[in-house]
Amino acid sequence: MQCPRCRNKDKKYFYKSSRGWICRRCIQFKRQLIEEEIQENGKVEIKENADEYTLKYPLTPKQKEVSLKCLQSLMNGKDVFIDALCGGGKTELVLQSISYYLKNKKRVVFAVARRQVVLDLYARLKAIFNHAKVIAVCQGYTQDLVGDLIVCTTHQLYRYPKSFDLVILDEPDAFPYKGNVVLEGIVKTSCIGQMVYLTATPDQTIKRRIQNDELTHLKLYRRPHNKDLPVPKLIVAPTMILFLLLVLWIKQHATHSLLIFVPTIQLSKVMHRLLSCLFVVGSCTSKTVNKDDIIERFKDKKIQCLIATTILERGVTIEGVDVCVFHADNSVFDEASLVQMSGRVGRSFNYPTGDCLFLSKQKSKLVDDCIKTCIKINDNGRV
Structure with a gap:
């Protein structure tokens, strides 16, 4: 027996109803009877010239x-x-x-x-x-x-x-x-x-x-503007010192948009409350209701600093942004997420470089591996 939608074969997820067998593993997506074959969606007519596309910059x-x-x-x-x-x-x-x-x-x-x-x-x-x-x-x-x-x-x-x-x-x-x-x-x-x-x-x-x-x-392994991937700088210190260093870093980068990653929603609330006393700060987590509005305000430079969890580690491009990862050694972050967060920096032709800072309470193999990965990517890209 196999679910035609999620391809589940585990018997413990199947339930016998009056209408037939149901897969409970994907039931959140609508009830699916195992005996029913999933039908293809109706044929869609692709528009003429739909294949034509234009780019602002030519490919390398x-x-x-x-x-x-x-x-x-x-x-x-x-x-x-x-x-x-x-x-x-x-x-x-x-x-x-x-x-x-x-x-x-x-x-x-x-x-x-x-x-x-x-x-x-x-x-x-x-x-x-x-x-x-x-x-x-x-x-x-x-x-x-x-x-x-x-x-x-x-x-x-x-x-x-x-x-x-x-x-x-x-x-x-x-x-x-x-x-x-x-x-x-x-x-x-x-x-x-x-x-x-x-x-x-x-x-x-x-x-x-x-x-x-x-x-x-x-x-x-090379960006279109041919600049290196920014390699994170690492500072290891107690949390209070790290916070003071963060405030100093924000002041030193006052003309830039600043994206500050934290590992938990609770820490984002604390950081937002503290930093709001000194700077124009926004916060974006999975619990934030008006995410779209906050991100747009950040892109429009109406917010200087945006505190975010890993919800913004991928996919979102902010021109001219510098990045700090606070408590980069936290177990919430893995090497992939650290690489992705540092990769928010220097993505555009107008701002091909930038600064990435990792603030850690202690040495971490994952942080070290992330830095080594960034260096290796740059070495491979120059070949």
Whole structure:
């Protein structure tokens, strides 16, 4: 017995109702009878010229090479993993493939982990594919579900069984997708063709698939502006000293937008209360109600400092931002999240450099590994 939606085979999740067997593992996405075969969504007519796209900046030679190899691998029926550093232009690397599929009247979805990333990516892709109907599907945006190019959270893919010829999965190592077997099953069920995985920090699942030759592994270790990935500076001291150093750091970077990562919501509240006495400060966590408004105000430089948990570690680009990770040694952070947080710095052509500071209570192997990874990426990118 197997659930046709999430592909569960574990008997303990099946329940016999008066209508038939039901999978309880994915019941939050709507009741699914095991005996019912999931039907494909109705055929969608892709608009003429939906494949045409424009970019503000031309791709670098290395980006063009990776972009072409990605398309060639997909055309040969093989899934792709693009191993690109933070700020390396992962989205731009799949535009050629998206265009090819749309030109051939095939359906494409760009699936990401979090709602805020959906809205940011939707705005970018809508400007790039300005002849296509690009839609966002996430919490608060579920009225229109049909488009040429869909950008959605992985949760929303339950609405699209057996629908997409190309599924582009952004940051598969990020919460809430990572390790979530229900979401993994739903993503696979939505795909009737090939998949592209995009991340700078692959997990063991992707690494294992590469070793088994199940994925074409493409690498990009240089940003489009050809500047190094900022390497975090580390200071180890007691918390009170770290806080004073943070205040000094904020004053020294008064003309910049400052993103301060903390490991817990409780610490974000404490930091917000203390720093608000001295600076214009905002806070963004999973419990924040008006996240969109706060992030927009931060982008518009109406807020100097934004305190955030790992909810903003990926996907959101802020021009000219410097980053501090407070209590970088906390067990909430792993090497991947530390790399991603430091990768918020220096992402744009207008601000290709910046400062990243790790403030730790004690030495940490994960912090050291993150710094070594950043140095290694820069070394590989110069080759």
